[in-house]
Amino acid sequence: MPELPPTPPAARLHRHVGTPLWRQLAADLRERLDGGEFTGGFPGEVELGLQYSVSRHTVREALRQLRADGVISTGRGRRPRLAAPDPVxxxxxxxxxxxxxxxxxxxxxxxxxxxxxxxxxxxxxxxxxxxxxxxxxxxxxxxxxxxxxxxxxxxxxxxxxxxxxxxxxxxxxxxxxxxxxxxxxxxxxxxxxxxxxxxxxxxxxxxxxxxxxxxxxxxxxxxxxxxxxxxxxxxxxxxxxxxxSTLEPRPGAAEPASGDHSSSALTPSFD
Missing domain, CATH: 3.40.1410.10 (Chorismate lyase-like)
Known part of the structure; x- marks a missing residue:
């Protein structure tokens, strides 16, 4: 059975339901990201508008949500990009x-x-x-x-x-x-x-x-x-x-000698 062609982005948005288009767009972009798309770079606002046949305002609202969720990072004059995880x-x-x-x-x-x-x-x-x-x-x-x-x-x-x-x-x-x-x-x-x-x-x-x-x-x-x-x-x-924390031996507990890995030496004790 031949494989069906992928659904074009514009067809994945439903204009006659109660969910706003920008929210649908944000959800679809997140699904595409989870599926491994955009590894070569995230599309810009104009490109996304053409892909989904929506206004630039709709795209911006969707990107605003993805930015708030920590999925992408954006800035004035920069294309959206995948957000790097915050270091701990x-x-x-x-x-x-x-x-x-x-x-x-x-x-x-x-x-x-x-x-x-x-x-x-x-x-x-x-x-x-x-x-x-x-x-x-x-x-x-x-x-x-x-x-x-x-x-x-x-x-x-x-x-x-x-x-x-x-x-x-x-x-x-x-x-x-x-x-x-x-x-x-x-x-x-x-x-x-x-x-x-x-x-x-x-x-x-x-x-x-x-x-x-x-x-x-x-x-x-x-x-x-x-x-x-x-x-x-x-x-x-x-x-x-x-x-x-750096853990020190508890009082009275001796470190096993080098090479001594007997079960009795390594059995933990919880007092």
Whole structure:
């Protein structure tokens, strides 16, 4: 039986149904991408309009949806192209790390949208810094971006005595830890707790996530020479961030001698 010719693109859109043409076009383009088409390059707006016999407005709406879904990337004056997967920022635990430095070490550009930078009291946060509830605090809230894509929603509180010199800093392209070090107060240690949470609707939107999505919730008390200087709560996208650890032998467990792979030596013990 002879093989049937493929259905032309224009015939795959149904103009007399309730689904908008741009949505049908986006779905068909995604199906073609999943089938391995466009490996030599993604068509431009004019070419797609001719293929599907639709207006340029319809094509743009379909491409807008594919761009929002992370399938393609577009820009003014550029042809659409397949979007490369976002790299994952792998962060070692057990060190006083800077998210800014970790992002830049991956070859990405870290920028921030400053949402709040002010002085106010917070009766919940102040005791976490070992302060009286009415102590003035500098509060900094930023949406952290990696290559212009939302990565983390970062909220930091510092004692006003430490943070007030930073009120005039432009945090769009600098690290809080770098700015603190310039004032002579480097963050040298602290404690951090990480858990998985479902963020609020507004936090989903800020991070560009579909609902519901889990994120990492990081709560950190940063110290300088053992003195608390910051309390931080960060929500960070779990699809773009990973924590890594180097595992040491547990107390009392001996490493097997070289070449000794007896079953008793390799049987794990869970206490």
């Amino acid at each position: 920022i792998a962060q070692a635990t057990g060190i006083a790390y800077s998210l800014f430095s970790s992002v830049e070490a991956c070859g990405l550009v870290q920028t921030s949208v400053v949402r709040v930078l002010t002085v106010r009291a917070d009766g919940v946060v102040a005791p976490r810094l070992g302060l009286e509830e009415s102590t003035p605090l500098v509060h900094l809230e930023r949406l952290r971006l990696a290559d212009c894509t939302p990565l983390a929603l970062d909220r930091v509180w510092l004692p006003a005595s430490i943070g007030e010199p930073l009120l005039d800093v432009d945090f769009c392209r600098t690290s809080l830890y770098e700015e603190l070090a310039r004032t002579g107060i480097p963050v040298t240690g602290g404690q951090e707790t990480v858990r998985a949470v479902i963020p609020s609707r507004a936090e989903h939107d800020a991070l560009g996530l579909e609902r519901p999505s889990a994120v990492f919730s990081l709560e950190r008390t940063g110290t300088s020479s053992g003195v608390p200087v910051e309390w931080r709560h960060t929500l960070i996208r779990a699809d773009r961030f990973a924590l890594t």
